[in-house]
Amino acid sequence: MAPSTQFSCSACAAVSPKWAGRCGACGAWNTMVEHRDLARTTSASVCSLDSVSLRDGEPRPTGIAEFDRLFGGGLVAGSVTLLYGEPGAGKSTLLSQVATAAAQSGQEVLLVCAEESAAQVRQRAERLGSIPGSLKVVATTSVEAALRAMDETGASLVIVDSIQAISSTEERAGAGAVSQIRACTERLVAAAKAAGPAIVLVGHVTKDGDLAGPRSLEHLVDTVVAFEGDRHQSLRVARALKHRFGTTGEVGLFEMGAGGLVGVTDPGRLLLDDHVHEVPGSALGVIVEGHRPLICELQTLVVDAHGERPRRTPQGIDAARLSLLIAVLEARCHRSLAGTDVFASCTGGLRATEPATDLPLALALVAGLEGVALPQGLCAFGEVGLAGELRRVTGAERRIAEAARLGLSTVIVPHGTPPLDTEIAVLRASSLLEAVELAASLVPTVAQVAA
Numbered sequence: 001m002a003p004s005t006q007f008s009c010s011a012c013a014a015v016s017p018k019w020a021g022r023c024g025a026c027g028a029w030n031t032m033v034e035h036r037d038l039a040r041t042t043s044a045s046v047c048s049l050d051s052v053s054l055r056d057g058e059p060r061p062t063g064i065a066e067f068d069r070l071f072g073g074g075l076v077a078g079s080v081t082l083l084y085g086e087p088g089a090g091k092s093t094l095l096s097q098v099a100t101a102a103a104q105s106g107q108e109v110l111l112v113c114a115e116e117s118a119a120q121v122r123q124r125a126e127r128l129g130s131i132p133g134s135l136k137v138v139a140t141t142s143v144e145a146a147l148r149a150m151d152e153t154g155a156s157l158v159i160v161d162s163i164q165a166i167s168s169t170e171e172r173a174g175a176g177a178v179s180q181i182r183a184c185t186e187r188l189v190a191a192a193k194a195a196g197p198a199i200v201l202v203g204h205v206t207k208d209g210d211l212a213g214p215r216s217l218e219h220l221v222d223t224v225v226a227f228e229g230d231r232h233q234s235l236r237v238a239r240a241l242k243h244r245f246g247t248t249g250e251v252g253l254f255e256m257g258a259g260g261l262v263g264v265t266d267p268g269r270l271l272l273d274d275h276v277h278e279v280p281g282s283a284l285g286v287i288v289e290g291h292r293p294l295i296c297e298l299q300t301l302v303v304d305a306h307g308e309r310p311r312r313t314p315q316g317i318d319a320a321r322l323s324l325l326i327a328v329l330e331a332r333c334h335r336s337l338a339g340t341d342v343f344a345s346c347t348g349g350l351r352a353t354e355p356a357t358d359l360p361l362a363l364a365l366v367a368g369l370e371g372v373a374l375p376q377g378l379c380a381f382g383e384v385g386l387a388g389e390l391r392r393v394t395g396a397e398r399r400i401a402e403a404a405r406l407g408l409s410t411v412i413v414p415h416g417t418p419p420l421d422t423e424i425a426v427l428r429a430s431s432l433l434e435a436v437e438l439a440a441s442l443v444p445t446v447a448q449v450a451a
């Protein structure tokens with residue numbers, strides 16, 4: 001069979017079997033370029049499924065535990081991982097540490113730096129630790145040069161920083177164009193499958209996560225990791241969004257400091273240490289990230305509106321969810337936030353996007369509106385429906401166990417959450433109104449505080 005020919009648009013990456021002067025998808029002129037599907041070979045050997053070797057599917061640890069857990073223990077030989085995040089998130093720092101740790105454990109590691117000079121990369125790596133001899137570097141923006149370096153070093157781990165800065169002479173489009181990024185990724189994927197190194201590609205995305213480049217690579221690679229965190233806050237969250245060799249949704253947590261990224265083994269403790277007690281408008285929730293329950297803090301600030309339209313400013317919280325909860329509080333709980341500006345945030349760089357954070361966010365809103373500080377040992381989780389009902393969420397047992405482990409005294413949960421043998425007081429509520437009243441009943445009165 002002859003290699004098949006396709007054309008793709010270098011502006012939007014749309015694929016077409018025929019050449020055209022103008023891309024039918026995005027309307028750009030003279031952007032269709034020819035692709036020969038070289039990956040398609042004419043012969044393949046057949047064997048029985050139970051004789052297929054499983055050995056090469058085993059993950060190999062890099063030595064950075066919070067990174068390895070994303071992949072179920074480490075990187076698989078021949079796999080390609082895309083790690084993307086906003087500029088400044090700490091991708092280069094993380095991978096510098098991963099490269100050093102893997103090299104220290106005896107792996108041959110190659111850093112392909114397309115954005116920084118080799119000297120800059122050395123400076124950072126030296127600041128983060130001592131550099132082993134088996135850590136190699138090549139500063140290039142050419143995929144052909146990178147492939148040659150991979151061949152020469154025989155590296156078992158290759159890091160390409162970043163895929164947007166790499167280009168191939170075989171492509172007509174400029175560096176950074178979607179068709180360039182895809183073509184280079186295809187070449188690197190083919191090299192990983194053929195020679196067996198694990199490859200990690202760095203991709204940059206903008207604030208709204210929308211950059212055609214890295215997103216269009218998701219189906220080409222085996223694993224996709226989003227690396228997130230506010231550059232002004234120290235917590236960084238790495239999330240496995242796709243993983244061909246194991247479970248997805250696993251998270252790795254790091255703290256950025258002067259010595260680079262440090263794995264956070266007890267994030268709940270970290271958060272509770274930072275948690276300022278007795279502040280009106282704050283409530284603790286329990287989210288589940290990957291397989292890990294995490295205590296999070298929802299903070300709200302409710303003030304008189306100053307503009308014509310009240311402001312609703314969420315941070316780390318879904319804007320639609322915030323509006324919905326404000327509407328439910330008004331319609332079902334007699335708490336109106338009309339005429340107020342509302343600021344709401346999930347602290348510590350975490351994101352409260354799970355439905356389970358509805359209840360603590362609603363409690364924080366009521367507390368913010370009424371200027372009340374909720375009791376220190378209280379946390380809550382549960383989804384809020386439009387009728388004001390509280391719905392059960394998954395992982396209740398794990399969430400309650402985490403709250404108990406961290407020494408909290410009370411957790412408010414949706415009615416119907418199965419009974420549990422635990423030292424923490426579990427209060428059940430069937431509606432948001434009931435939960436709000438329960439929380440209010442736990443707030444010490446002025447007389448109690450004075451006594």
Ligand code: TYD
Nearest residue numbers: 087088089090091092093256257258259260
């Ligand atoms: P960097 O890894 O360059 O981000 P990316 O590759 O995702 O663009 O790191 C960005 C930030 O991290 C930068 O603002 C400086 C900070 N940083 C530290 O706080 N401590 C450190 O040890 C290092 C190396 C970086």
Ligand code: MG
Nearest residue numbers: 091092093161
């Ligand atoms: Mg970088």
